[in-house]
Each structure stands twice: as C-alpha cells, then as structure tokens.
Amino acid sequence: xxxxxxxxxxxxxxxxxxxxxxEREQEFFDAVLEQIRECGYEAVTMEGVAASxxxxxSTLYRQWRTKPQFVVAALRSRRRSRLDGIDTGTLAxxxxxxxxxxxxxxxxxxxxxxxxxxxxxxDQELACALREALVxxxxxxxxxxxxxxxxxxxxxxxxPALEYIPAQMFGVVRARPVVDGTYADEDYxxxxxxxxxxxxxxxx
Numbered sequence: 001x002x003x004x005x006x007x008x009x010x011x012x013x014x015x016x017x018x019x020x021x022x023e024r025e026q027e028f029f030d031a032v033l034e035q036i037r038e039c040g041y042e043a044v045t046m047e048g049v050a051a052s053x054x055x056x057x058s059t060l061y062r063q064w065r066t067k068p069q070f071v072v073a074a075l076r077s078r079r080r081s082r083l084d085g086i087d088t089g090t091l092a093x094x095x096x097x098x099x100x101x102x103x104x105x106x107x108x109x110x111x112x113x114x115x116x117x118x119x120x121x122x123d124q125e126l127a128c129a130l131r132e133a134l135v136x137x138x139x140x141x142x143x144x145x146x147x148x149x150x151x152x153x154x155x156x157x158x159x160p161a162l163e164y165i166p167a168q169m170f171g172v173v174r175a176r177p178v179v180d181g182t183y184a185d186e187d188y189x190x191x192x193x194x195x196x197x198x199x200x201x202x203x204x
Contacts, residue, residue, distance in 0.1 A: 020063065028053055028060065029074035036071070037111040041119040046070065068123055075129040081137035083145070091149030092203045098145060098169065099193045102138075103186035106173045109134050110183060113174060135170070142166040154203070161200040168197060 020028075031053045035044045046067055050057045064070035082105055086097045113134060120127040143166055150157045172192055176184040184192075198204060 025063075026077065028055075028063075028070075029077045032070060032074050033078075033112060036115045037108065040115050041071070044071075068126055072125055072129040075126075075133040078133040079137060081141040083138060083141035086141075086145065087148070091145065091152070091154045091201070092198055094145045094148070095165075095169075095193050095197055096190060098142065099189035100186055102169065102173055103184065103189050106185070106189075107183040110174055110177055114177070138170055139166045142169055149201075155201050159201065165197060165201070168200075169193075 028049065032044060032049045035048060035052065044067065046060050047057055049070075050060055060070065064073055082101050083098050086094050086101065088094050088097055113130070116126070116130055120130050146155075146162055146165060149155050150159075150162075155162070172189070173184045176182065176188065
C-alpha cells in the first residue's frame, strides 16, 4: 500500500502536533472511520476528512503525517469492548445478552472490517490496530463470560466446546453478510445462541 504522505507546506509543520481537545480528536476519528465504511479505505483522503469536519488539511497533517497513521490512531481510539459489564448471573443469560449487544454494532463493525480487508494485508500496523480495536476486546470479553460460567460450576473447565465459543460468536456476525447477504440482527443472533451455542455447552 502506498502511504498518503504530507507534501508542500504541511510537511514542514507535520512534526509539530497542535493541541486538540479529546472531543475534537474523536470527531476526526469518527469521520475517517465512517468514510472508510461508506467509500472504502483506498477512496478516503485526508482532504475529504478535512472537508467533512470543517478543518484545514494542515490540521490533520500536523497530528498524523499520513493516512495510514491517521486510520491506525482512529482504530486504536476504539480499544474497548461493548460486551463489558454483562453479568446476568448465568452463562446462558450472559451469552444471550452478548448476542443482543453484538447486534447493536454488527453492521458498522462488519462494514469497517470489509472496507479495510485488502489494506490490512499490505500494512502490518494497520492490521494490528484493527485487531486491537475490533477483535481482541470482544474475544477477551467472551472468554471472561465463559470463565465466570466455569467458576459458577455451570460447565466443567475442560468442556471441549469452550475453546470454540468466542470464534463462533464473533465469526457468525462477520460471516452472515457473505452467506446470506444481510447483516446479523438481534433475532438472528439470539436464535444462533439458542440453536448452536447453548446446546454445544450442554445448556438450555
């Protein structure tokens, strides 16, 4: 992938980062990720993000010298799990709540993964940032849900299905647009948990 570097007068000041408020910085991050979802990674430019956020191109270049650096920063600003805080008291209840939570962001996150698909094969830092933002937090949260189920004695620690549940839950969200041509909604994910995940764990 070719990095989109600053040129002209912007490059002279690129190393001098001006102070942005966290709110303004997040506005830039949200704008670039939304444009990636809608237009694809290759079509997004610093100029386009500057126009959509009503700032100068030089403002973005002072903060992030290239488009890849900007996108990596935007992804890393999202390193938190939307599944944190789920604790219904039972493993089955937690997995159902995880399905409901996943449905709320399945469309936006899946679009982002699809839009970055080729770019991440060319840029290792971008690939790592994508994993840190959209994969690792959700997998870690699902493993914590399963660990609590083991601690409560709902399933044995050596149950063979435990290893595969995070990949099942994460994978079905990403795979449905490819298989069925539509994104995974709450009804679909809840039916998946009831029909595939809970039986695999021996739960009802």
